[in-house]
Amino acid sequence: MAEIRLKNVSKRWHNFVGVDNFNLDIADQEFLVLLGPSGCGKTTTMRMIAGLEDISEGEIWLGDRMVNRLEPKDRDISMVFQSYGLYPNMTVYENIRFPLRVRKVPKALHHEKVMQAARMVELTDFLERRPAALSGGQRQRVALGRAIVRQPSVFLMDEPLSNLDAKLRVSTRAQIKNLQHTLKVTTIYVTHDQIEAMTLADRVVVMNKGVIQQVGTPTEIYDNPANTFVASFIGSPAMNLVSGDIENGTFRGPGITIPGLQTDVKGSVTLGFRAEDASLISEGGELGAAIYSMELLGEATMASFRLGDQLVSIKSGKEYRAEIGDVVHAAIPASICHLFDARTGVRIARIPGG
Amino acid sequence: MMVTKRRQPLPLAVLSTGFVLLWVFMAAFPFIWTVWGSFKVEQDFFSRDSWWFAIEGTRTIARTGSAFTGDGYYGAWVLRDFFSSVINTVIVTVSVVVVSLTFGTLGGYALARSGYRYTFWLLMLALVFRAMPHITLVSGYLLPFFEMNIWGYMPTAIIVLVAINQPFTLWMLHSFFLSIPKDLDESAMVDGCSRFQAFRLVVIPVMWPGVITTGLFSFLLAYNDFAVTAMLLSQPNQTMVPKIASFLGTVQQEGNVMFAVAAVVSATAPLFVLVLFFQRQIVSGLTAGAVKG
Amino acid sequence: MPHRAFFAFIMPSLAAMLLFIALPIVSVAVQSLYVQHERVVTEVETCTPFSGCTKETRVDAEATEKLRNDEPLGRFNGFGTYLDRNHLAVTEIGAILSDNAGFKDTVARVYNLPFYRALAFTLTYTFVVTPFAMLLGFCIALGVNAIPPFYKGPVIFFSLLPMIVTPLVGALIVYWMASSQGILGATLQVLLNDPTLSLKSSAVLTWITLLVYGIWHNAPFSFVVFYAGLQTVPHDTLESAMIDGASRWERIRFVVIPHLMPLATFVGLVQLMDNFRVFEPIVGFSAEANATSLSWSIFNDLRGQVDQLFGSAAATSMLTIVGVIILLSPVLVRTWRDFNRR
Numbered sequence: 001m002a003e004i005r006l007k008n009v010s011k012r013w014h015n016f017v018g019v020d021n022f023n024l025d026i027a028d029q030e031f032l033v034l035l036g037p038s039g040c041g042k043t044t045t046m047r048m049i050a051g052l053e054d055i056s057e058g059e060i061w062l063g064d065r066m067v068n069r070l071e072p073k074d075r076d077i078s079m080v081f082q083s084y085g086l087y088p089n090m091t092v093y094e095n096i097r098f099p100l101r102v103r104k105v106p107k108a109l110h111h112e113k114v115m116q117a118a119r120m121v122e123l124t125d126f127l128e129r130r131p132a133a134l135s136g137g138q139r140q141r142v143a144l145g146r147a148i149v150r151q152p153s154v155f156l157m158d159e160p161l162s163n164l165d166a167k168l169r170v171s172t173r174a175q176i177k178n179l180q181h182t183l184k185v186t187t188i189y190v191t192h193d194q195i196e197a198m199t200l201a202d203r204v205v206v207m208n209k210g211v212i213q214q215v216g217t218p219t220e221i222y223d224n225p226a227n228t229f230v231a232s233f234i235g236s237p238a239m240n241l242v243s244g245d246i247e248n249g250t251f252r253g254p255g256i257t258i259p260g261l262q263t264d265v266k267g268s269v270t271l272g273f274r275a276e277d278a279s280l281i282s283e284g285g286e287l288g289a290a291i292y293s294m295e296l297l298g299e300a301t302m303a304s305f306r307l308g309d310q311l312v313s314i315k316s317g318k319e320y321r322a323e324i325g326d327v328v329h330a331a332i333p334a335s336i337c338h339l340f341d342a343r344t345g346v347r348i349a350r351i352p353g354g
Numbered sequence: 355m356m357v358t359k360r361r362q363p364l365p366l367a368v369l370s371t372g373f374v375l376l377w378v379f380m381a382a383f384p385f386i387w388t389v390w391g392s393f394k395v396e397q398d399f400f401s402r403d404s405w406w407f408a409i410e411g412t413r414t415i416a417r418t419g420s421a422f423t424g425d426g427y428y429g430a431w432v433l434r435d436f437f438s439s440v441i442n443t444v445i446v447t448v449s450v451v452v453v454s455l456t457f458g459t460l461g462g463y464a465l466a467r468s469g470y471r472y473t474f475w476l477l478m479l480a481l482v483f484r485a486m487p488h489i490t491l492v493s494g495y496l497l498p499f500f501e502m503n504i505w506g507y508m509p510t511a512i513i514v515l516v517a518i519n520q521p522f523t524l525w526m527l528h529s530f531f532l533s534i535p536k537d538l539d540e541s542a543m544v545d546g547c548s549r550f551q552a553f554r555l556v557v558i559p560v561m562w563p564g565v566i567t568t569g570l571f572s573f574l575l576a577y578n579d580f581a582v583t584a585m586l587l588s589q590p591n592q593t594m595v596p597k598i599a600s601f602l603g604t605v606q607q608e609g610n611v612m613f614a615v616a617a618v619v620s621a622t623a624p625l626f627v628l629v630l631f632f633q634r635q636i637v638s639g640l641t642a643g644a645v646k647g
Numbered sequence: 648m649p650h651r652a653f654f655a656f657i658m659p660s661l662a663a664m665l666l667f668i669a670l671p672i673v674s675v676a677v678q679s680l681y682v683q684h685e686r687v688v689t690e691v692e693t694c695t696p697f698s699g700c701t702k703e704t705r706v707d708a709e710a711t712e713k714l715r716n717d718e719p720l721g722r723f724n725g726f727g728t729y730l731d732r733n734h735l736a737v738t739e740i741g742a743i744l745s746d747n748a749g750f751k752d753t754v755a756r757v758y759n760l761p762f763y764r765a766l767a768f769t770l771t772y773t774f775v776v777t778p779f780a781m782l783l784g785f786c787i788a789l790g791v792n793a794i795p796p797f798y799k800g801p802v803i804f805f806s807l808l809p810m811i812v813t814p815l816v817g818a819l820i821v822y823w824m825a826s827s828q829g830i831l832g833a834t835l836q837v838l839l840n841d842p843t844l845s846l847k848s849s850a851v852l853t854w855i856t857l858l859v860y861g862i863w864h865n866a867p868f869s870f871v872v873f874y875a876g877l878q879t880v881p882h883d884t885l886e887s888a889m890i891d892g893a894s895r896w897e898r899i900r901f902v903v904i905p906h907l908m909p910l911a912t913f914v915g916l917v918q919l920m921d922n923f924r925v926f927e928p929i930v931g932f933s934a935e936a937n938a939t940s941l942s943w944s945i946f947n948d949l950r951g952q953v954d955q956l957f958g959s960a961a962a963t964s965m966l967t968i969v970g971v972i973i974l975l976s977p978v979l980v981r982t983w984r985d986f987n988r989r
């Protein structure tokens with residue numbers, strides 16, 4: 001049993017705030033992903049959980065233990081580092097065995113456990129090699145093997161895939177997901193890659209500048225971003241955001257007018273919609289403008305428009321063709337639109353039934 | 355950079371701090387003691403009764419009326435003409451540093467930029483040369499130098515010190531040059547420089563830190579040398595270190611040991627200043643050799 | 648870089664090394680095969696009216712001088728100098744081995760031969776000072792690494808002093824303190840309750856002082872290199888070890904020491920080379936009565952103002968060079984193998 005509870009956790013260096021008032025409950029066996037741009041405090045949060053970084057304020061609970069004062073080794077966690085942190089002077093076998101060795105696990109059990117872990121990460125052919133003689137992906141698996149050999153109650157992974165090439169990333173991602181499923185261990189996974197977050201996570205925590213922006217399942221975060229930051233960070237391309245004014249349920253921006261929004265807000269707002277929800281049409285529609293650029297994506301075509309000083313993209317079928325400069329129209333029905341407060345960026349709830 | 359928190363358990367922290375303090379004391383005390391003692395009379399610094407005298411200067415007060423005396427320095431610098439050896443030292447060390455660096459930067463640059471196999475052998479040869487005890491080389495010089503009538507002169511000692519210095523200088527500058535990207539001089543050559551111009555106008559200006567560090571070590575070698583300067587310089591051309599050595603015998607008989615003490619302190623002072631100002635370069639130089647060599 | 652440019656650049660440096668390092672080694676090799684001319688002796692008959700004539704042998708100073716000036720190398724002696732009493736002492740060793748009263752006696756008698764005396768101290772110094780200085784340097788590095796950053800600068804400053812100081816001067820400073828009227832010597836007399844104890848009279852004390860001085864002088868180098876090495880220990884690996892459950896000592900043993908191993912090889916090599924030529928401390932401590940080294944023997948042969956024993960110095964030099972090569976050979980062999988594998 002290992003739920004993790006973070007209560008008002010903060011981290012400060014002098015007067016720089018790395019993590020601000022972080023509150024989160026992580027359920028047992030959950031796969032939680034910390035997602036956010038570089039420098040937002042993901043690693044810091046994870047290192048505080050690991051005990052590698054002191055906590056300035058707040059409490060961290062692992063199960064029913066408050067672990068603020070515990071040494072990393074006493075927290076029953078294991079961690080995979082971005083650059084793996086392998087022991088260069090030991091063979092793969094010795095690397096995986098190391099946690100057992102220093103934790104005084106009876107010698108007789110070592111071989112079996114190491115072999116079991118090695119089989120899980122498919123390293124049985126390389127046990128006698130040193131890390132220097134392995135490829136990036138293999139090293140990564142050694143780090144994984146070392147993390148699972150001891151069956152800890154929590155896994156921490158800090159951007160474990162960021163040093164791998166695109167193809168290997170996909171397969172290792174699947175392997176990590178499968179391992180977590182098999183071992184049923186609470187996992188916290190740090191990444192700045194939203195695809196990783198979407199595919200792996202039970203729940204995603206989106207962070208920015210040390211502050212939690214939103215916590216939710218990948219679907220929730222994608223479909224109902226809590227603010228403009230999340231909206232612009234999640235999805236590829238990110239959600240289109242257009243600023244304008246709203247009155248009586250009709251939004252007016254540069255070159256765009258959307259009637260029928262179920263809300264009673266007035267004044268300036270930010271309107272958001274996803275490229276794939278809108279569609280290009282020949283006549284009418286809510287938007288009419290000259291095409292700024294065309295991108296062929298293979299499975300689709302992306303047309304972008306310049307509205308004021310913002311770029312708006314709209315996806316269309318792969319056969320769609322138009323030239324830059326052609327004036328086209330787009331259908332952006334009110335039902336696909338999200339509204340955000342223009343000043344704070346916070347989502348404006350629709351009137352129920354809207 | 356993440357900084358791992360270091361919570362040392364208290365006993366360990368006390369132990370390790372205590373150890374460092376003890377070491378600092380051991381490293382510094384001899385110097386402090388000798389500098390302090392050099393301003394006393396011999397009966398205090400080499401007291402037969404109690405070394406407490408050396409601290410309070412009991413006899414010094416009795417003899418000179420004050421707790422400190424510059425007699426040792428007066429004796430060494432004025433009576434024993436230590437001054438001329440200081441000038442000789444300046445001439446020798448400055449020349450050695452300048453010539454060493456000139457030869458060394460040229461050679462080190464060539465070694466770092468040539469891709470051929472013989473560079474490896476040259477570096478190995480330099481390593482072997484570096485290991486030769488200086489006094490064995492000196493025993494090879496003496497007879498030929500006598501025969502050629504060039505024994506005793508400063509230029510002879512200078513060129514010999516430069517040569518002895520070369521293996522080390524080459525290694526060090528070689529590794530510094532390796533850390534400068536090849537693109538730099540190659541683009542200069544494409545832009546129309548000759549190899550030498552590229553070296554002088556483009557590479558050297560970015561090499562200053564390495565050159566200064568290497569220069570420091572050349573300086574130390576020349577300044578600290580005893581074997582070469584003691585054997586190859588005639589009496590009037592002697593530098594400080596052999597001068598101090600030749601003091602020792604006579605001065606002890608005459609009961610003027612304090613002259614030697616004062617001379618020793620005088621010879622150490624420049625090194626103090628050097629470490630004070632160039633600590634970082636010295637540390638990086640010692641390490642550069644280790645990490646790359 | 649084309650060959651021509653390469654050689655143009657390296658010429659000054661190479662010429663200096665060949666002229667003043669390679670050539671002297673050849674010169675030493677040649678000199679070692681010669682020995683100084685014996686004095687020219689003439690027989691002079693002096694006749695006095697009363698006692699008749701007596702034959703007398705006399706040194707002909709003029710002729711000696713002339714001969715020595717004409718042939719400064721002396722006369723060819725082959726390997727004679729190498730084998731004589733002052734060097735390898737082959738006959739003496741033979742005699743000792745064939746006729747001795749046990750192991751102790753053998754050692755004592757061999758130790759009385761000048762070359763073996765020097766060799767004994769040189770080797771002891773090399774192989775005691777090197778490991779202890781490295782160990783001390785490593786401990787200091789660990790200690791300094793743990794103190795607050797603010798104090799590191801001053802600590803490093805003081806730590807560098809013993810290394811940077813002129814060896815002769817450093818030896819003198821310690822010698823004065825350790826002499827029976829200096830602070831250390833006097834304290835030692837009190838502690839051991841032996842008022843006659845002094846460097847001059849005790850060979851053991853001289854050796855110990857020289858060795859301690861050597862460690863004091865050499866430790867800073869190891870310290871600085873190891874300290875710099877500690878700064879580059881990979882953080883991730885260290886933290887992995889922490890999470891894997893390694894204690895402080897296990898982290899040092901499994902992560903830090905393996906990381907510093909290549910540096911240790913380098914430091915060890917440099918210090919072996921430097922300690923093998925130990926010389927200045929013996930002059931500074933005026934220790935020649937109790938301890939001599941190979942370098943000091945060469946110096947001593949060359950120092951004689953009247954009779955400089957070039958042949959003898961050269962023979963010792965050659966033997967020293969052989970020693971250096973033996974010390975270096977593991978490195979050279981390994982480098983050679985590495986190089987050929989590439």
Ligand SMILES: Nc1ncnc2c1ncn2[C@@H]1O[C@H](COP(=O)(O)OP(=O)(O)OP(=O)(O)O)[C@@H](O)[C@H]1O
Binds near residue numbers: 037043
């Ligand atoms: N030891 C430190 N002292 C001061 N500031 C620090 C320290 N460590 C990290 N920071 C700052 O804290 C902030 C959060 O850092 P953190 O490493 O957690 O970011 P991250 O989200 O993991 O970013 P990335 O995706 O680039 O790894 C950064 O702005 C960083 O500069």
Ligand SMILES: [Mg+2]
Binds near residue numbers: 042044
């Ligand atoms: Mg990070």
